[in-house]
Amino acid sequence: MKTHKITQAPVPMRSVGPINICGPVLQEKLSVPLATYETPLWHSVGRGARVSCLTEGIKTTVVDERMTRSILLEAADAPAAVAALHSLVTRLDDMNQVVAQSSRFARLIDMHSQIVANLMYLRLEFTTGDASGHNMVTNAADKLIPWILTEYPQLTYCSISGNYCSDKKATAVNGILGRGKYVISEITISRELCERRLKTTPEKVVDLNIKKNLIGTMIAGGLRSANAHYANMLLAFYLATGQDAANIIEGSQGVVHAEVREGDLYFSCTLPNLIVGSVGNGKGLGFVEENLSALGCKESREPGENARRLAAICAATVLCGELSLLAAQTNPGELMEAHLKLER
Known part of the structure; x- marks a missing residue:
């Protein structure tokens, strides 16, 4: 029987940030590694990260696991x-x-x-x-x-598996009961900051979230999901930190919620199926160990604390990219202009 040599499949990787994260799990500013072929993603998440550093931060809460x-x-x-x-x-x-x-x-x-x-x-x-x-x-x-x-x-x-788990499939049961870490990330952004850094207004972001993420996903037949592109950030984060990348299928189920609060923008991402770990298969690669260490997720802590920290960082990263894309799409032509400039 022929054995095939294990080789590497290089994916461009870059650190983005720092992201200002606060909440019960951690309160730090840190840069996040993202591995992706969609290189404009670095800039999009980076814009959200810069905004986070001009606010009190992205509050991340691990609800369940x-x-x-x-x-x-x-x-x-x-x-x-x-x-x-x-x-x-x-x-x-x-x-x-x-x-x-x-x-x-x-x-x-x-x-x-x-x-x-x-x-x-x-x-x-x-x-x-x-x-x-x-x-x-x-x-x-x-x-x-x-x-x-x-x-x-x-x-x-x-x-041994009856598909009611449900592993690597978009199902209602995962969205309802959760699979992995159930994490919520939230941020409040002043009107002035929305206009200056995101080139939009709180009202435009709220309106687009309703019409695109909520109604658009509903008429498309989306399943327990209402977001613009969770999967982009999840895949880049998963590849950089040694996760099972196929879990972005259930991971990308989640809801974006936005409100205007006293003229400012409240923006949140709920991720009920965030499947990450700081140990286990895939974590032995040199660059993965370096990335996890840089994120502070290889420390001597009580069992589960490193993984919860990693999930909180991931959820904050998702919010940065989600916020930036929605802001861009409130302006005609901005999304394509950015891709043409950065990819071509």
Whole structure:
């Protein structure tokens, strides 16, 4: 069998910022590495970063965190599946004893379920320390399945993943329940600063957010999503920090909200599916380790704190790019003019 040599696929990378970040997780000004072929993104995020430094900062709040794996089990009929489920939901402590055998950091915190005919879909939800947790939760689920089948012989195995997780797919369940870190970033920008640095007004940004992000996404059939380009910032941040880049699929689900408050602009980005980790697969590359260290996400802290810090930085970065693009699109021709100038 032929083995293929592992080579590198270089992607242009540049540090952008500093971004002024405040909130419960961190209060710092720091530059953020972004790896992308869409080089105007650096300038767009950079404009948002400069604005943040002229305000009190971007407040970032980690609302919740959980990584999911949905297992699929089968019974002879619906009553048998329901009976097993009613018992299982009362045995979280027993299940966590099994989970503890798979990892020092994984902990089962909740379950959600769907019964379809004779099929039982169990959405197992774990905390995973500083890892994003894909492999950790799959390993935990792999250990749980034999225990469940022993305790409930009316059930049989169907799949380690039943798509109710949902991994790397845009689904309503992720937007509702969250997958990864649920993070909100917020900023308040004075009218004068909007006009001077963003070349727009608070009213124009609010109006465009309603008509483009909310109504436009709705008529397009968007799923739990109302934003302009979360995926751009997420991909660049994920590649620079060694994340599983395919997770931008669920990560790009999220809502932009904007208001005029006493003449100023309140602008926020909600990201319920931000999947990042500071340890684990993909983190061993030299440039990734350097980037994570520069972001202060390789420090000796309590388990989970480095990953929460990384998520907060990522959410602030998303806000910078989202704000800049929406501001640009309030002005005819500005977006294309910038791309022509920077790419050609």
